[in-house]
Amino acid sequence: MTTTLSLKCPGATSFDFYLCGASLSSAGFPPSGGHTVNTVKGLLRSELDGHVTDESDLSKMKFTNSIFRALIHISSLQIQHIEKIKYHKKDGSSVYIQKKWNFNHRKKSKTRNPEKDNIDIDVADDSSSELEALGSHDSTIFSQGTDRHGSDDEFNGSISPIKRYWSAEFASSPIPDPYNTQKPDVALFYYKNKLQEKRWADVLSFVEHTSSNLAKTHDLSVYWGSATKAYLIMREQPWCRFVLAYSICADDLRVHYFDHSGLIISLPTPIHKFPICVTKAIATTALADPQYFGLDPTIHVCIAGCQGTHLSLAVGAKGWVVNNSGKTYSIMDVLWKSQGFFCHGMVCYHVRDPTDGKDYAMKDCWVPEAKRYHEVAVLERVKGIPNVIQLVDHWDVMYDGKPDCTARIRDRYQQFDPDDRGDHRFCNRFHRRLVMTPCGEPLSDFSSRKELICAFRDFVIAHRLMVECGILDGDLSPNNFIIHEGIGYFIDFDHAGFIEEGKTSTISFGTGTIPYISMRVLKMMLRNAETMKKTADATQLQQIQHYMCDDLESMFYIFFEFVTKYGGARGILAPTWDKLTMPWSEAYENLGASGLLTTFLSKKGAISEGDFLMDRVSDYFSEFKPLVDEWHGQIHLTDTDANATIIHDHILQMLVTFIAKLEDEIPIPIPIPLPCPPSQSPTLQPTAGPSTLPRTGTSWPLTGQPGPRCSQRLVSITQRAR
Numbered sequence: 001m002t003t004t005l006s007l008k009c010p011g012a013t014s015f016d017f018y019l020c021g022a023s024l025s026s027a028g029f030p031p032s033g034g035h036t037v038n039t040v041k042g043l044l045r046s047e048l049d050g051h052v053t054d055e056s057d058l059s060k061m062k063f064t065n066s067i068f069r070a071l072i073h074i075s076s077l078q079i080q081h082i083e084k085i086k087y088h089k090k091d092g093s094s095v096y097i098q099k100k101w102n103f104n105h106r107k108k109s110k111t112r113n114p115e116k117d118n119i120d121i122d123v124a125d126d127s128s129s130e131l132e133a134l135g136s137h138d139s140t141i142f143s144q145g146t147d148r149h150g151s152d153d154e155f156n157g158s159i160s161p162i163k164r165y166w167s168a169e170f171a172s173s174p175i176p177d178p179y180n181t182q183k184p185d186v187a188l189f190y191y192k193n194k195l196q197e198k199r200w201a202d203v204l205s206f207v208e209h210t211s212s213n214l215a216k217t218h219d220l221s222v223y224w225g226s227a228t229k230a231y232l233i234m235r236e237q238p239w240c241r242f243v244l245a246y247s248i249c250a251d252d253l254r255v256h257y258f259d260h261s262g263l264i265i266s267l268p269t270p271i272h273k274f275p276i277c278v279t280k281a282i283a284t285t286a287l288a289d290p291q292y293f294g295l296d297p298t299i300h301v302c303i304a305g306c307q308g309t310h311l312s313l314a315v316g317a318k319g320w321v322v323n324n325s326g327k328t329y330s331i332m333d334v335l336w337k338s339q340g341f342f343c344h345g346m347v348c349y350h351v352r353d354p355t356d357g358k359d360y361a362m363k364d365c366w367v368p369e370a371k372r373y374h375e376v377a378v379l380e381r382v383k384g385i386p387n388v389i390q391l392v393d394h395w396d397v398m399y400d401g402k403p404d405c406t407a408r409i410r411d412r413y414q415q416f417d418p419d420d421r422g423d424h425r426f427c428n429r430f431h432r433r434l435v436m437t438p439c440g441e442p443l444s445d446f447s448s449r450k451e452l453i454c455a456f457r458d459f460v461i462a463h464r465l466m467v468e469c470g471i472l473d474g475d476l477s478p479n480n481f482i483i484h485e486g487i488g489y490f491i492d493f494d495h496a497g498f499i500e501e502g503k504t505s506t507i508s509f510g511t512g513t514i515p516y517i518s519m520r521v522l523k524m525m526l527r528n529a530e531t532m533k534k535t536a537d538a539t540q541l542q543q544i545q546h547y548m549c550d551d552l553e554s555m556f557y558i559f560f561e562f563v564t565k566y567g568g569a570r571g572i573l574a575p576t577w578d579k580l581t582m583p584w585s586e587a588y589e590n591l592g593a594s595g596l597l598t599t600f601l602s603k604k605g606a607i608s609e610g611d612f613l614m615d616r617v618s619d620y621f622s623e624f625k626p627l628v629d630e631w632h633g634q635i636h637l638t639d640t641d642a643n644a645t646i647i648h649d650h651i652l653q654m655l656v657t658f659i660a661k662l663e664d665e666i667p668i669p670i671p672i673p674l675p676c677p678p679s680q681s682p683t684l685q686p687t688a689g690p691s692t693l694p695r696t697g698t699s700w701p702l703t704g705q706p707g708p709r710c711s712q713r714l715v716s717i718t719q720r721a722r
Helices: 015-019 021-026 037-048 067-071 221-236 275-287 374-381 408-413 449-468 519-534 548-565 583-589 593-608 610-614 619-640 648-661 712-721
Strands: 052-054 164-167 186-190 205-210 243-249 252-259 262-265 299-301 319-322 328-337 347-352 359-368 390-396 429-437 481-484 487-490 505-508 544-547 566-568
Touching: 037 221, 067 252, 067 275, 067 408, 164 275, 205 221, 221 243, 221 252, 252 275, 299 328, 328 359, 374 390, 374 429, 449 481, 449 487, 449 548, 449 619, 449 648, 519 544, 519 548, 519 593, 544 548, 548 566, 548 619, 548 648, 566 619, 583 593, 593 610, 593 619, 610 619, 619 648
Parallel strands: 052 262, 205 243
Antiparallel strands: 164 186, 186 205, 243 252, 252 262, 299 319, 319 328, 328 347, 347 359, 359 429, 390 429, 481 487, 505 544
């Protein structure tokens, strides 16, 4: 979700690295709901900076050591096999004639849209052409099935007829997407999805083709276009270990390997001189095991053709995940996925143990090596605190018999001079999974106003108990909370800090999700930004102390977002809501120092003008205006009086008093969707949408009292606050 900044990267020169640039890219869901083309462009520039290894820049790099050789399967293909391949099975022209590839040189008909700044380029392929003949020739590329439950829609363990196909159908028209329209020159799909409407959830790999020379500069449409398309695949298929793509630039083939630590670009391969390399790349991606283009063999998200065929899973399961002991959990739904690119491959699943029917939340994430077991240590420390999620199981995801991490593929570059490598900000990340209970709903799924405000009361109590245990969250955002059976819970402790004995704060260079960071921390981060503008010497940066009052201020910004954004229970948006309602939320659109400055100034102005905040509360929450005014007054006092501070007792007393005056409401039940008729032509895309299974057996408390899962200690604390 967000990233804690560190000085353990002496080669870093971009001050964005010290301004939570990565935090901006992954702070849950932006207010608009998704990253637009312009937002992604800034995100990519920030995240690619210092994270790219181009093998062409490495002196004495040999093709035998290239990532191309590590990714592309060895086969027995010969030139005579390639000469038989045609654009169409019947009466099609050959793709390779007289030692040259036979491209159809019709260009794409594309109109440049300056506002969207689409970064596609023209292609040398007929948009109706498909390389369909690969399966008709002898090949030693085998398909080893990775679905251990035996789905025919994956692989059958023998030489496979083509389950996937390359297509240029989107060379001239974009793949549908509500936020970002992109046109891959050639893309890889499942055959069974051939006649269905396709999205980025269906794209397995792609090729970009241009006459531009990538060897001269990276600042080309093909470079940024490939990164954008890889981002869209990661966004829609977060269970991928990496995304594999190709570019053909000035008749040179390159592999583009995107993972959660950055981008690797292979040495160029002249396509006319080495046609076998080109064909092997195409064939490996189309025919070999799915792990070769990034799918993880320890997790399976069902495609339409196999959903319901895994008899050992829970009824309604959409996939499975297995731990290192062989225990299988059924995946019931995807609850949340990060919006970032590198460093932010976090996805949260609703999983169920098929043996006892218990539901859990499973967090799947890629964490820095230095913080590999940090969240587990935090969860062990806060174990037993009410309204805090509890750890059930955790493990390192294994790949090829070893813990999966992003350094393994990069070991081949250790021999080269670090100054020649462009990944001076590289951070080794380990693949981790944590299973926790309870499995709840997003906080936005509150069933009534009283349930929401009671949840905030419980958050304040739980936060105080965590501080007493020596834990300070330091990264509060709406994604840090859930509701389960009417009760709010803290989740996600990636960036929580341990408070040293005798101290009241944690130390960092700035953590948090930008729109919710306290003004004091933002101000310190801005000073560091100014320092990095003047010098690249990271030792000049000031460490930032994070206090409990900073978290309580962050909690107000979350509360204010809810009372302005929502016009009803169950996530109904207020008709008056837009991003200008919370002007500091525009930090999502301004990466780096400008985002920090915008956020700081907007918050300072709004807090100093109470009427500004009152006017933005939705009609649904109009009764909450006195509470907004009182809570904002606490923050304004600390901003104007250096000796004032926000403490738990003040906020808790304020919330308890307000709740006592608030009338009970009949909670709005969770809507049960109508069953969908079976599709006549099932799509072959991974299922990542909300479950259509009805929710039963859920009870919602009708009062503001702590729910049945709250301990007696929580009840007594609440009563004392009254």
